[in-house]
Amino acid sequence: MANILVVDDELGIRDLLSEILNDEGHSVELAENAAQARAARNRARPDLVLLDIWMPDTDGVTLLKEWSIGGQLTMPVIMMSGHATIDTAVEATKIGAQAFLEKPITLQKLLKAVETALARDNPRKPAGAVLPASAELTVEAVMAGANAQSPSGDAGPQASKSFELDKPLRDARDEFEKSYFEFHLAKEGGSMTRVAEKTGLERTHLYRKLKQLGVDLSRGKRSAA
Numbered sequence: 001m002a003n004i005l006v007v008d009d010e011l012g013i014r015d016l017l018s019e020i021l022n023d024e025g026h027s028v029e030l031a032e033n034a035a036q037a038r039a040a041r042n043r044a045r046p047d048l049v050l051l052d053i054w055m056p057d058t059d060g061v062t063l064l065k066e067w068s069i070g071g072q073l074t075m076p077v078i079m080m081s082g083h084a085t086i087d088t089a090v091e092a093t094k095i096g097a098q099a100f101l102e103k104p105i106t107l108q109k110l111l112k113a114v115e116t117a118l119a120r121d122n123p124r125k126p127a128g129a130v131l132p133a134s135a136e137l138t139v140e141a142v143m144a145g146a147n148a149q150s151p152s153g154d155a156g157p158q159a160s161k162s163f164e165l166d167k168p169l170r171d172a173r174d175e176f177e178k179s180y181f182e183f184h185l186a187k188e189g190g191s192m193t194r195v196a197e198k199t200g201l202e203r204t205h206l207y208r209k210l211k212q213l214g215v216d217l218s219r220g221k222r223s224a225a
Contacts, residue, residue, distance in 0.1 A: 001025040002118050005046035007037040007063075008080065009055045013103075017050060020110065023193045034058035041067070046075055048117055051097075053081035053088060061092050068096050076117040080105065107193065107203075178213040185215070 004026050006017045011032070018028045029044045031037040034057050041049070053060040060079060067073040079092045082103030089100040098120060099113045181195070188194040196203045 001027070002047035002114075003027045003029065003044055004114070005029045005031065005037065005040050005044060005049045007031045007034075007040075007049065007055075007060070008052040009033060010052075013052070013080075017105075017110070020107065020193055021114070023191050024111070024114075025189075025191070026114075034060075034063045037063060041072065048075055048114065049077045050101075050114075051077050051079055053079055053084050053092070061088060061095070064092060064095050064097060076120065078113050078117055107197070111193070174213060177209075178215055181210055181213065181215050 001024070004021055006014055006021070006028060008014050008017070009032050014030050014032065018030060021028050029040045029046060031040045033055055037049075037051070040046070051060045051064065058066075060081075064073070064077060064079070067077075073096045076098040077096065078099045078101060079089065079097045080101045080103060081088070084100070084102075092100060098117045101109060101113055181199070184195045184198055188198065192203060192206065196206045199206065201209065
């Protein structure tokens with residue numbers, strides 16, 4: 001995975017991007033202004049920089065130009081802004097930025113831009129791991145207590161278990177949902193981002209749901225190790 005530098009003067013943006021990227025397995029350096037960004041770029045040698053345009057000391061386009069002129073633009077840079085004009089985005093692209101993300105940044109656009117930038121920077125590196133196909137988990141399989149198998153016959157993450165039906169509906173539903181989320185956490189290597197995408201839940205809702213069900217969030221990461 002990559003070492004990514006996030007440069008933004010808003011604490012909330014830095015924390016959110018750091019959480020998402022860490023969840024994807026990347027290591028993240030944070031900077032709240034151009035001075036910290038310069039130091040982090042020289043110290044950490046990032047594989048990718050997410051750079052905000054509007055910052056209090058030196059704006060992102062000026063910093064990008066500085067790196068370009070100084071021969072320090074050796075990594076892909078993705079620009080971010082909630083107020084930039086098309087002209088600003090075009091200027092940043094001409095200087096050397098590989099992409100531009102408009103705030104508020106959606107999860108899908110962020111991950112796609114990061115994946116594309118890293119793949120473009122290193123063509124020999126695959127853009128993402130190819131997950132093995134797995135069997136669909138049907139209602140009948142759940143009721144029968146069957147286990148999903150990969151096409152090769154090797155057992156994958158535990159897809160289901162036997163459920164005790166002679167209990168209140170709410171208890172039975174919670175038991176099924178816990179197994180459901182544990183299965184997806186194991187399948188996605190503990191990545192909350194991918195589980196949120198797979199299950200169609202917002203991350204905040206997903207965290208609350210897992211906490212309510214008593215799901216061990218470290219279990220999926222241990223399984224992937």
